[in-house]
Amino acid sequence: MLIKSETPEPEKILEVKDLKKFFDIKQGFVGLGHQTVRAVDDVSFFVNKGETLGIVGESGCGKSTMGRSILQLQKPTDGSVLFEGIELTKLKNGQIRKLRKDIQMVFQDPFGSLNPRITIGTMLREIVNTHHVVNKTESKSYVEELLEQVGLKKSYYDRYAHEFSGGQRQRISIARALAVRPKLIVCDEAVSALDVSVQAQILNLLQKLKKDYELTYLFISHDLSVIKHVSDRVAVMYLGQIVELASKEEIFEHPLHPYLRALLSAIPLVNQPKRERIILSGEVPSPINIPEGCRFHTRCPFAKDLCKQKVPAFEQKKDGHWAACHFA
Amino acid sequence: MGEPQLQSETVNRVQINPLRKKRNKSYSKLMKNKLAVCGGIFVVLLVVLAVFAPLLAPFDPTKQNYGQILKPPSATHWFGTDTLGRDLLSRIIFGAQVSLKAGLISVGIALTIGIPLGMISGYFRGFWDEFIIMRVTDAMLAFPSLVLALTLAAVLGPSLNHAMIAIGLVFTPYFIRLARGEVLAQREREYVSAARASGLRNFSIMMRHVFPNILGPLIVQATLNVASAIIAEASLSYLGLGTQPPTPSWGAMLAEGQGYISQAPWISIFPGLFIFLAVISINVFGDGIHDWLDPKLK
Amino acid sequence: MNDILSVNHLSIGFDHSYGHTSVIDDISFNIEKGQTLCIVGESGCGKSLTSLAVMGLLPSGGRIHDGQIVYKGQDISRKSQKELSEIRGKEISMIFQEPMTALNPLHSIGYQVSEVLRVHQKVSKHEAKEKAIEMLRLVGIPSPEKRFAQYPHELSGGMRQRVMIAMALICHPGLLVADEPTTALDVTIQAQILELIQNLKSQFDMALLLITHDLGVVSETADKVVVMYAGQVVEYGDTKELFTEPKHPYTKGLINSIPKMDEDTEVLPTIKGSVPSPDEMPMGCRFVTRCPFAMEICSKIKPPKITDGHEVHCWLYSSEDVKGENPSVDKV
């Protein structure tokens, strides 16, 4: 089911198989009017050690839920998540806590993701001590070093979150993720709330840290240009599923799925001649009522009868280029 | 589900807002601050009265003096005397002890039971929260609190201690609700997710991360409830189910005076005035704390 | 006079107990009939506030200290709220960033759209309803008769923004102010809404004042662009020219720091630091703390307006010999 590669097999650090995450909306009592939101609906992919896998999609496509399900912040409904061969979905709470030393997350909201009542030094030190990263006596100097690594001053140790700007807070979030020396970091819209000039600083920082610490990123974003900048491989999500996955060069040069092609044509660009624009009709269907057949057929400008009836398989169309479309 | 909240004017507004708030603060906020300070001063005064009652009271509050029955306010008896010739001022000073004690202990009971239950319920959710804690508090809140306190006090037997227990129990569901609601709100905030993602223990997240963030509203509510508890104790005593004679209690004094309202109005007016002043100053003080905590949080 | 709107030397500040803060400092621009002008800048640069000032909807405490806002020859910056209410929704309309919260949740779509007509034109209820349905159809809402009776929560974000547009355009205003109208929407929906606005703009022959942080949107929609930084205009001119030949170091930095779709760069060029807070605002050029070409004079005296092709506010282009330094601009 997974890609066979000719070159020496890179080591898979994370492997997600048939992952599902459903939410129940209880409406009536005793199950009356019960509805299911299929936020993540059968997703499989893997991440190689040392690479950045970008996950791109519009709001509500399930990309953030998927990120949280991988970290077991939300229990997946079904499927498996293998991290370095360990099945995460079967772990008990205590074991998951230990695992957090290896997998970390950077959140989107630089204002909400920091506790307003604790100094950043205390916060970071608590994490370092919980996971016994260094000796308790050394943890303060370790944290101060950490702050410098993410481009902040040592003296910020005793400051509270509200004393920082959005960009600085995102640096603190990164320091928090980095504190335990993880192997994999899930970045969930980590730069989306920032202005472009600050966004560029944070993206550069993330790239630098990746090199310095041999990190692997799962980078979730709605912004194609950001995804293109950071990723080695890219997966495109639509309505709870991955519809296309390939290496960055391949996917942006030769997009196969009409959805990605529409996305690419829809981004307004600076200093570009007017392009042929594919404007998608309508809106993303609700994940409660997922269309029959291909999920994208309600908006696809090329949809045929087949698309309304048959679910397209997510298959390898070219070497290492996967897509779920009958006509790609 | 964390949707990408795009940049720009949300942040812009955040920057404009403080200015806007400060502007509005200027007159009415300053006024309110002054009120809060006045409230605080009166609260301190009450505490001093209560603590140093034996030193401050000019007479023995329980000593009857049949020569001085129903005397109107005068230089010796500032607030007059009651039906048994006891000095009203002294009784009011000692009454402060009862009121403050009742207010603090009953709220203390409610806090000790309510906050842990509410926090655990809100943090872990699930069956216990949804079906036991929530529904039971719903049911408890359906009873008029005064009626419930009356009944409890009656069943336990009339005394100040029982009245305090009754009031404390009656107030408990409010704290369960409040603590639970606040924890739920905090749980939605990303820093809690972040703390979980950092691998911290649930207990440590609750105590070190969530609790400090819900403390503000709890303090405010507790302060305001001290005021309500003072009224509740006075009401119970007024109806004869709280403090028992001869211990001076503002509510009981009022009840005694009611029958003499036409010939000796001071007997009921002064204790009532003190209940009112105590309650309003605690309320103002609580509001002050609320306003003081608020802008920092938001 | 072909200008439908001209903003002259506008300054806006906030009054509070400890004094006042200047937020918008001496900005000027003008929009011709049927033209699109974009104000672009990062959060907190004052672009939204400028648009609210045009509507006369400054948040409480905000005050226009100086300058004029001239619409069709009359200064509307000194008008009373009552006078303004006759202009708003009829002559100048506005749509906002958050379609989710900009509509009243308790009134039907139909009520909210036809209300504009009933306020500004004496029309019967029936006529208002017909026109409103017509307008809803025009903005691309499917089965508008049915939507008329629905409530905002029953519509998606994109649909709500269409309703906002219908509401704004139903009286055929001469100027539409759009404050980040697509920021809260997904790219595919953004493309739909931008296209809709463009079409309606030419159909109704109205001018558009578009506020955005997205340089891509500016590049594709605007005739003219104003680049703002910390409450001041740093560069102003024809879009094509400004984007192909940006002059101000801030504009250049901004354009460069966007990850590009057509080229691969390992390290993105950045603008160092962040926008200074209002109480730390530098005396001279407000960009001086982040500018790679800052000179001594920059931190002392506000840069002059230099018009060479288009308008730029920067000492680098000053013909005055600034203390003998005359760095080569090409290197920027």
Added chain:
Amino acid sequence: MLLYIARRFFLMIVILFLVSIMVFGLINIIPGDPASLMLGQEATPQALASLRQNLGLNDPLYLQYIHWVGGVLQGNLGYSLSDHTPVLNILLSKIPVTLELTIFAFLLAVLIAVPAGIISAVHKGSVWDYVTTVFALSGVSIPAFWLGILLIYLLSLTLGWLPPSGYVAFAQNPVRNIILMIMPSIALGIRLSAQLTRMLRSSLLEVMQSDYIRTGYAKGLLEKAVVFKHALRNAMLPVLTVAGLELSSFLGGAVITETIFAVPGLGQLIVNAILTRDFPVVQGAILFMAFAVVIVNFLVDIAYSLLDPRISLGGASK
């Protein structure tokens, strides 16, 4: 919509069930023998035994509960210990009195709170706002019994405008009935009116900051239209909920008010029953009050769903 009502109804039944358990438990589970509680410490052993037998106290608790609830459902709330009349009959004779008092007081509260809340929010920082704030602050702080005594002292004893206390049925003498109800209504209603004023003020202030209010201005509406057509309805929603929740303390207030003004309603009944240890009457009266509160809140929920179109979909977005 129906689903929402059905869900609320189900919830109400659950709460009523819990309320009945609590009322039952209040008298039965608390340490001490209910029979001796009822008869007092001087009761003879024979009297205790026969009362136990009569009350079925020798059965296991759950059976006692089932018997009791079965009785309640058939309208049998037991018999008063003092005069052996059925509790239900006593309640039925008292309910109209309390109902009249609460309705008057509620109307008074709303009539004061709505205009006061609007004026103080719209003219924030003005003298009116200041006056309203002081009123609201005093109103929530003043003990009802003191206010009652002050009213009697001032309005009847000093000024002689109103009779100090007493009650005449409406059917007997409508004018006298209303005159006698004025002071109790004020004493009971002031606290609620102060609370509603505060709520409405802050709720309206918050709503006035929202985006759709800005949209209203942007449409060209004048302030009056914005406040009355767009802000008020939204601001009333949380106030309505509070008003429903406050009913419970409102009934508690009736206990005090009725005692002061000698109004023969439920409140006075409860106080007298408690003081005379007439527990079947206490049980019946608080059961009725709690049921009334739960049912009114159910009605408030339904009213809310009629006012707010977002409710009818039950939270699911389309």
